[in-house]
Amino acid sequence: MKNDLNPLSNIRIVLDHTSHPGNIGSAARAMKTMGLSRLHLVEPQRFPHAEADALACDARDVLEQAQVHSNLDAALAGSVIAAGLTARRRDLQNPCLDVREAAKRLVEIAATQQVALLFGNETYGLSNTELARCQYVISIPTDSAYTSLNVASAVQIMAYELRMATLNLTPEATDTAQLAPLEDIEFFYQRLEETLKRIQFLDPDHPKRLMPRIRRMFARTQLEKEEFSILMGILKQINLFVKPKVD
Amino acid sequence: MKNDLNPLSNIRIVLDHTSHPGNIGSAARAMKTMGLSRLHLVEPQRFPHAEADALACDARDVLEQAQVHSNLDAALAGSVIAAGLTARRRDLQNPCLDVREAAKRLVEIAATQQVALLFGNETYGLSNTELARCQYVISIPTDSAYTSLNVASAVQIMAYELRMATLNLTPEATDTAQLAPLEDIEFFYQRLEETLKRIQFLDPDHPKRLMPRIRRMFARTQLEKEEFSILMGILKQINLFVKPKVD
Numbered sequence: 001m002k003n004d005l006n007p008l009s010n011i012r013i014v015l016d017h018t019s020h021p022g023n024i025g026s027a028a029r030a031m032k033t034m035g036l037s038r039l040h041l042v043e044p045q046r047f048p049h050a051e052a053d054a055l056a057c058d059a060r061d062v063l064e065q066a067q068v069h070s071n072l073d074a075a076l077a078g079s080v081i082a083a084g085l086t087a088r089r090r091d092l093q094n095p096c097l098d099v100r101e102a103a104k105r106l107v108e109i110a111a112t113q114q115v116a117l118l119f120g121n122e123t124y125g126l127s128n129t130e131l132a133r134c135q136y137v138i139s140i141p142t143d144s145a146y147t148s149l150n151v152a153s154a155v156q157i158m159a160y161e162l163r164m165a166t167l168n169l170t171p172e173a174t175d176t177a178q179l180a181p182l183e184d185i186e187f188f189y190q191r192l193e194e195t196l197k198r199i200q201f202l203d204p205d206h207p208k209r210l211m212p213r214i215r216r217m218f219a220r221t222q223l224e225k226e227e228f229s230i231l232m233g234i235l236k237q238i239n240l241f242v243k244p245k246v247d
Numbered sequence: 248m249k250n251d252l253n254p255l256s257n258i259r260i261v262l263d264h265t266s267h268p269g270n271i272g273s274a275a276r277a278m279k280t281m282g283l284s285r286l287h288l289v290e291p292q293r294f295p296h297a298e299a300d301a302l303a304c305d306a307r308d309v310l311e312q313a314q315v316h317s318n319l320d321a322a323l324a325g326s327v328i329a330a331g332l333t334a335r336r337r338d339l340q341n342p343c344l345d346v347r348e349a350a351k352r353l354v355e356i357a358a359t360q361q362v363a364l365l366f367g368n369e370t371y372g373l374s375n376t377e378l379a380r381c382q383y384v385i386s387i388p389t390d391s392a393y394t395s396l397n398v399a400s401a402v403q404i405m406a407y408e409l410r411m412a413t414l415n416l417t418p419e420a421t422d423t424a425q426l427a428p429l430e431d432i433e434f435f436y437q438r439l440e441e442t443l444k445r446i447q448f449l450d451p452d453h454p455k456r457l458m459p460r461i462r463r464m465f466a467r468t469q470l471e472k473e474e475f476s477i478l479m480g481i482l483k484q485i486n487l488f489v490k491p492k493v494d
Contacts, residue, residue, distance in 0.1 A: 035390035143282035
């Protein structure tokens with residue numbers, strides 16, 4: 001690793017609602033072979049489990065140190081970027097990034113900041129709500145005749161590309177801006193939504209797709225810490241000047 | 248695919264002495280997601296097997312069409328290049344190629360000719376004898392703290408890189424020479440060894456590492472069909488002029 005940077009230590013793998021414990025074990029092994037160690041699990045169906053241990057082989061330490069969460073927010077806390085893997089194309093989502101290009105961008109950020117990679121359930125993948133939480137949506141270029149990559153295999157390919165990108169990382173590329181953590185950005189969305197209701201721009205009975213569109217826009221922006229502060233300041237000022245709506 | 252080239256249809260995956268049927272199923276799924284379909288098995292411990300079917304999911308057609316062989320020669324027949332995956336470095340082997348560079352070279356050849364990729368047993372990998380049969384030795388850059396990649400995961404990464412290389416293939420790059428098939432090259436080695444004994448250059452009681460060194464040299468050369476004919480012609484002439492040794 002050049003200049004003692006180890007982006008891999010700043011990258012967490014988040015397995016969301018995984019059904020099969022074997023896949024969790026295989027994912028842990030896939031991670032460790034590529035130098036990743038931080039595993040987060042959101043409501044796994046069965047964990048800990050003997051099958052996970054068996055398939056992890058000598059990566060059982062990754063399982064033992066895995067953090068189990070009851071919701072996605074907790075699993076993402078502290079990260080500045082969430083990137084979701086998906087096989088499907090969906091309306092109104094961020095443009096799908098190629099896995100190689102995504103790995104390059106992610107390790108540049110991970111040189112100094114926390115990054116989360118999100119893998120959905122074996123059958124359902126990530127929901128639209130979950131994908132809306134991701135600044136990057138990453139697609140692995142599977143064959144059109146059979147797109148159903150096993151979740152641990154997807155982790156393996158992603159981890160491999162992250163390792164390759166890390167080996168090719170130049171110190172100059174790591175001089176990235178300090179981004180706002182995801183929990184701050186969620187807080188901003190909540191405050192913005194409240195404000196939009198107060199100024200009657202957002203009709204709670206007919207919200208349409210306003211908030212998803214705003215999320216999509218800011219996901220592309222990748223808010224820096226200072227920008228977050230500016231936006232929160234603006235919202236605060238607006239709310240000072242808007243009279244409370246009389247019910 | 249540009250210009251209707253589909254190198255992936257000319258690439259076979261050879262799983263050598265695989266112990267766990269689940270790995271065969273997972274490898275089949277990994278292959279199909281990346282557009283590979285030709286699976287060859289050399290003396291699998293258990294096959295067909297319910298666990299292989301279960302893990303193949305919708306890639307059971309790859310398993311059904313898999314060819315089972317009793318030896319490596321049969322599995323390689325018709326290929327012009329054999330490339331072996333290994334985690335270990337060994338003496339007197341061909342230089343280890345990076346998996347990405349190897350994939351690029353292999354799809355260029357596979358645009359018009361047959362290529363075989365060889366994966367060893369889960370515990371032992373490929374033997375030195377098996378690696379000596381490979382023109383390319385490929386290493387996946389695992390973390391030094393844990394190099395033990397699952398065999399199906401190795402297939403997944405290799406298949407992914409082959410697919411990426413195919414998507415980036417230019418027609419100019421596919422204008423490669425017609426290489427001699429591996430069975431011809433084996434035949435040449437046999438005749439050469441006999442000849443070297445006849446001319447008493449190779450002492451059968453003290454063969455040292457002469458033949459492995461010669462194999463290594465010709466593996467780098469990548470003999471073309473015409474060159475094979477020339478070499479066989481030379482051996483034939485030598486044998487015409489050398490008197491049989493009196494026992």
